[in-house]
Amino acid sequence: MRNRKITIQDVARRAQVSTGTIDRVIHNRGKVSADKRKKVEQAIRELNFNPNLLARTLALGRNFHIGVLIPYAPSPQHYWSIPAKGIETTAAQYKDYGIVTDNFYYDLFDEASFISQGINLINANPDAVIMAPLFLQESKMLTGKLQEAGIPYVFIDADLPDGQSLSYIGPELTSSAFIAGRLLNSVLPVNCEILILNMVKGFANASALQRIESGFRSYFQQTGLISEKSIHTLTINSTRKENVFHELERFYSGHPALKGVFVTNSKAFFISKFHDIHKLDIRLLGYDLVEENINCLKEGKIDFIISQSPFQQGQRAIQTLFSYFVYKKEPVSIQHVPLDIIIRENLDFYISFNQIYPYETTHEQQQKNQ
Amino acid sequence: MRNRKITIQDVARRAQVSTGTIDRVIHNRGKVSADKRKKVEQAIRELNFNPNLLARTLALGRNFHIGVLIPYAPSPQHYWSIPAKGIETTAAQYKDYGIVTDNFYYDLFDEASFISQGINLINANPDAVIMAPLFLQESKMLTGKLQEAGIPYVFIDADLPDGQSLSYIGPELTSSAFIAGRLLNSVLPVNCEILILNMVKGFANASALQRIESGFRSYFQQTGLISEKSIHTLTINSTRKENVFHELERFYSGHPALKGVFVTNSKAFFISKFHDIHKLDIRLLGYDLVEENINCLKEGKIDFIISQSPFQQGQRAIQTLFSYFVYKKEPVSIQHVPLDIIIRENLDFYISFNQIYPYETTHEQQQKNQ
DNA sequence: GATTTTTGTGTGTGCGCACACACTTTTATT
């Protein structure tokens, strides 16, 4: 039961060769006579030898630099600090394996910053890249360069059609919006109006919005509820309070039977404020467990939040690359994350178990290296 | 940016002492003059030295044996194979750190087997224990012995009041049942009857059932829905088809307005069969994402499954002990797992991302050592 | 047949750390 670990020495003794020969067989390095190679292979099989990863890593002393290109999070409560934390925490866990991350942050609303940080990323010459390809054209340019340079990359949060990435780790938008439809409908009266609310500043990822809208609407089509509910779409090209509230006032006054709003980004709390001011009893569903949404959930001002496992996205991205480098294991090309349904009652467990918020740091993480 | 790792050598040079002294300071071993101790501590701080865990583990060559005492899973689709897989997979990940698990399976319905396997566990003299304390009295006896022997233990799945465990990793039952109430109610008409259905074979964990019932009922009380809904509890002391179906027939015939059933264990699929046979349109909510429930969800025969992160329970248990041994980090005493709301639409992502089912094994796991 | 080249194999060193041991200096004991 308490079987000691099998080492390369054990294999060498068994096969009656030196450890150097074992090494050559394992790594297909140098020349080994057919005779001894067979003996070694047999010994490995018989002893069920598995190289000690710790010793191997220590001996190799190699480092893997992972470039991370994601939006800048202005505060710890911002959505993008969650995937960042997933990356940071998980990378710290693999630190001794030589995993090092270099972060490059771009402005969520500024293509130029994406380009310039992308260039910085390339110049840093990383061994692999994790990126959120939020700008279509610019991302294509960047991945082209990465391919030229032979640098593998994974996408998180958003996919790029035909993006040639090692793996995509993120949500399946159509399904997530379909779920949104089902959930929101469950708290609405039979006959009413529903609003799909897009708020976009600057460049919009049109394809993503389209998939979300189609997923949401298809729930009502498939269930035949389309006859009872009237579903509208409103796209506001701003996230400034005055603009949004103004547009909302206009829309709401024209649709008095409005009873439910589906906010297609993480700003549902914003709409909740509007409802507060006007004392409206309208059901609200949105994305992402950011601080303001959490508070609204607790106060019953938002009914549902769909969380797309942001922490796990970062975590899995690192794990995927780690496994790719250390175990040479090719990942599956699409890794859709769980679509977590968050309501007031399961909120606390979700947060505390995943330590999403408050933003906690361990001692190790506090001592940042610069 | 590409800062080389700080080693004990660097610290020694900086503090102008030998590596042996560094070692003494770090481990509080032997005597060190106040003067040099200060110098070393300062050097460690200034260089932000963090010992390389790989090298440390390798040098120590210590093994940690973790005894695992959980119910036997008759098939890969059984509920208890999921936490087992979480334990197995995660332990494999930490294998090179010397984490070794010894499994002891007991019969879910047989206290005697719990006792005998508990004895086997103790005799194996593990360094720590992971256990599911499903039998109250017997578990208390066992934990008493573990305390005597100075062996730390964590609970998964079920807690023991005042159990002195290092940590409890599992669901908060009252909340989970409260959520069950909210979800089930969302698919029910205003006026109807609801059934809380307990099925227990042999000894029942009465306290758990009580908390579940109270959580469920409290949703209807808090929301004032208690006036519209009539909530019944039925406890069947069997899981045999004839017995259960017989009892159900009796109950259902006496409650024609029954529209929703809350099954308090993982056997919701069983009730679904009954509804099928009698062509009843009754909404169903249950626990645990076992194979049969998955199928029922897909076919729309079960409306909701609440999943208590069984895989993560096992995973977290190992991680907790690993962190406790390797980092000497005292865990928090209660780690409530997320209460995942599973519906037909988010089912697939949940399963595939967590690789819960089908039961996949990696190459490494297949080559079991005996 | 003497040589170069290729193929085959073993030995030695270091990765970063923990720990045993040897050694020197200081303090306590008689």
Place this chain on the structure above:
DNA sequence: AATAAAAGTGTGTGCGCACACACAAAAATC
């Protein structure tokens, strides 16, 4: 003051592996 005991410090070895190197044996070249 002579000895014993304790405090303080450095050196060396091994954990399991990768890899450079040395060297022997076989094959190829002249």
